[in-house]
Amino acid sequence: MPKVMRSGLLAIGVLAALVGAAQGVPVQAEPGPAGHLDPRLPVAERVEDLLGRMSLDDKLGQMTQPERRYITPEEVTRYRIGSVLSGGGSAPTPNTPERWADMYDTFQRAALAGPLRVPLLYGVDAVHGHNTVVGATIFPHNIGLGATRSPALVREIGAATAREMAGTGMDWNFAPCVCVARDDRWGRTYESFGEVPELPAKMTTIIDGLQGDDLGGATSVLATAKHFVGDGGTADGDDRGDAKISEAELREVHLPPFRAAVERGVGSVMVSYSSWNGLKMHQNRYLITDVLKGELGFTGFVVSDYNGIDEIDGRPGFTRDEVAAAVNAGIDMVMVPIEWRRFIDYLREAVRDGDVPMSRIDDANRRILAKKVELGLFERPMADRAYLETVGGAEHRELARRAVARSQVLLKNDGVLPLDAEDKIFVAGGAAHDIGVQSGGWTITWQGEPGPITPGTTILEGIRGAAAAVDYDADGGGVDDSYDAAIAVVGEKPYAEHHGDLTGDMGLDAGDLKTIERLREAGVPVVVVLVSGRPLDIADELPGWDALLAAWLPGTEGAGVADVLFGEAEPTGRLPVTWMRDSAQQPINRGDGKTPLFPFGYGLTYG
């Protein structure tokens, strides 16, 4: 570079530093032209070059992940923030794909306005499609995908989700959850591909779909294996609870999906809120650093869960000690949605006092920056709006419909299924005509909610598309013996995380039972379609039903349920979890000697 240009840049750098100092904001170590911006250099070289230019404050910023509602773009520039997230339901107004792309670009421009021009990673929970965006394709929750037993299909879903994310700019998906749900009372059971380690391990193909062949692809997004480790093994299925299990069991049951994810090159791993034998995972250096990074050879970066560091000492909020404990345990990026300024201050103090070694800060930065380079973010930082049209596009909805059909598990059939397109059908039940209910939690909002929250095809609409004569009343009013069959679509209302934990009864509610009773009294064959995130306690009622189809939480493409009901698709789904005979059997799992209502792997065909 000509000397005059170089000195000009230096002058600008010095000026920026002076202005920065005058405002009392972090000052960069070494301004100047940058090898890290050179795409021809190898990843490691670019990262080292960049690291050499960074001040402590630059490095602290990279490790900080605020929530979009609690930080402005100006603050992103000023504090050299490394990542921003949208928490559950945190969306721009209006909630359209275009506004997401605009929001993303605004934050990204702010990051690039920093002196070292380091792009940020925008993270979001796209756990069953790009589910916070109104109009996106909503795929079945993982429990349904586990029932498909199809790693190839799951990979396709990952790729479709990545395309929809790419259109809105999103770089980083907090998915897949590779938890092994051992107790169905757990409110996150539906986030699990299944209760035995082989199943979530097999379904890590979703990582290949999300990340592409390598992270540099046009629609590649960074995937996250979560929640490390033992989240599905807590006592009584308590969310954020304590997994009171031996190391042998932890390794045998809960670790294998993480091993599989690391083998597939997953870019990040999220730590679990839960504890292992009384020790919070967020401070478990042995498991995060020795086992995950050492033994399994994970080279990506570790992110904490939302306010996860607050929980280490069991008191609300976080202290300097909790920050130091989390970072020393091996957490590289810290999800501190609101109190991110305090986090930066505490971490700076901890480093200055020698409580967190500088080598740990550098290691965290290397891991984060390497992923940014690999993603091509320095070269292509902005939303690729060419992919906006894929959001909720016909091809993706078609894929989702296929996935729904393949996820259906036929548990009972006294010969009434498949139904005939010429049949006169009555449909009832609170889950029959409700996109929100059939999508479950983590849909548009964190908890999800009933109602027409996003475009899609309800199960009723799917049935109407399959049969000529369909009548509907949510409560079953008007049913009589002129119908060939009655379908009751019943089950759980949306929930997420601990809000879905069950402590007592796991049965259908009184309203659903009454609706089914009405249909039965009409003297027509009754088909029950269960919309739920887990097995429900239905053993006592089952003898009165002519057919039972477990539909799980299918998402926006309810026609996939109808495809199976009417024989357009053969039921091929297999139980990804053991179906209890009675709530009191929880936890119940394959091979534990208990007698279930339906064993793991069960599923009828029309054959």
Ligand code: BGC
């Ligand atoms: C956020 C979610 C987050 C949850 C954790 C909510 O306010 O929106 O993203 O998972 O808090 O408690």
Ligand code: BGC
């Ligand atoms: C959940 C995570 C999620 C995070 C960000 C937490 O409450 O446990 O699964 O990725 O929020 O929304």
